[in-house]
Amino acid sequence: MISEEVMQLVDKGEMLPLMEEFYTIQGEGYHKGTAAYFIRIGGCDVGCHWCDVKESWNAGTHPPTDIESIAINAAKYSDTIVVTGGEPLTWDMGPLTNSLKAKNLQTHIETSGAYPLSGDWDWICLSPKKNKLPVPEIYPQADELKVIVYNKHDFVFAEEQVAKVGPNCILYLQPEWSVRDKMVPLIVDFVMQNPKWKVSLQTHKYLNIP
Ligand SMILES: C[S@@+](CC[C@H](N)C(=O)[O-])C[C@H]1O[C@@H](n2cnc3c(N)ncnc32)[C@H](O)[C@@H]1O
Ligand SMILES: Nc1nc2[nH]cc(C(=O)O)c2c(=O)[nH]1
Ligand code: SF4
Numbered sequence: 123m124i125s126e127e128v129m130q131l132v133d134k135g136e137m138l139p140l141m142e143e144f145y146t147i148q149g150e151g152y153h154k155g156t157a158a159y160f161i162r163i164g165g166c167d168v169g170c171h172w173c174d175v176k177e178s179w180n181a182g183t184h185p186p187t188d189i190e191s192i193a194i195n196a197a198k199y200s201d202t203i204v205v206t207g208g209e210p211l212t213w214d215m216g217p218l219t220n221s222l223k224a225k226n227l228q229t230h231i232e233t234s235g236a237y238p239l240s241g242d243w244d245w246i247c248l249s250p251k252k253n254k255l256p257v258p259e260i261y262p263q264a265d266e267l268k269v270i271v272y273n274k275h276d277f278v279f280a281e282e283q284v285a286k287v288g289p290n291c292i293l294y295l296q297p298e299w300s301v302r303d304k305m306v307p308l309i310v311d312f313v314m315q316n317p318k319w320k321v322s323l324q325t326h327k328y329l330n331i332p
């Protein structure tokens with residue numbers, strides 16, 4: 123049983139349901155290849171059928187954890203912290219990012235944008251999902267747009283999404299892992315025809331690292 127007091131701290135973002143944390147190499151998108159410490163926060167109701175971390179969805183299975191201790195620990199490993207999930211914007215990210223910034227750490231987020239933006243971010247990776255679209259005000263804040271390609275319609279979806287981001291946003295198409303052999307050739311053709319897009323691969327899965 124989680125006490126009323128802990129629930130209130132989670133509501134305020136002073137405690138967060140921590141699923142796991144690990145020091146690794148950012149595998150995806152603009153910062154791929156860069157060492158970073160990952161903080162994976164539980165809780166997501168977006169429901170992507172191909173999600174590669176479904177164990178994250180139920181916040182109740184991940185212990186509410188004090189954000190200051192998360193930040194103190196993260197600072198031991200890296201200057202660059204990637205907050206992911208689950209859907210981190212389920213929660214108020216203000217206290218966690220304030221604590222990370224107070225330690226001079228770079229704050230990056232991986233988000234579907236399904237909930238309003240909270241927190242102070244140096245890099246926002248927006249990965250929109252058809253079943254729960256991003257809130258409109260998040261699009262101009264995105265530093266990179268990373269659309270997952272599971273089928274051909276996702277190219278249409280990707281072009282719809284690009285109309286909403288800012289002019290400097292970097293555009294990525296990333297194959298859904300289970301269909302990568304089928305979709306990679308289509309992504310390669312699409313990017314050559316539409317060179318404003320770039321290819322992103324989940325390079326950590328090829329490297330067999332977390
Ligand atoms: C697990 S999600 C967590 C953050 C947030 N909920 C989101 O979806 O952006 C982290 C990143 O992995 C991507 N992703 C999840 N499952 C994937 C899969 N099976 N293949 C390729 N990318 C995937 C997501 O689109 C997102 O960019
Ligand atoms: N190495 C590595 N890079 C990643 N980039 C985004 C990830 C995520 O799950 O959010 C991820 C991840 O889980 N591992
Ligand atoms: S939004 Fe992210 S964490 Fe949630 S189901 Fe989709 S990929 Fe998984």
Ligand SMILES: [Mg+2]
Nearest residue numbers: 174175206332
């Ligand atoms: Mg991942």
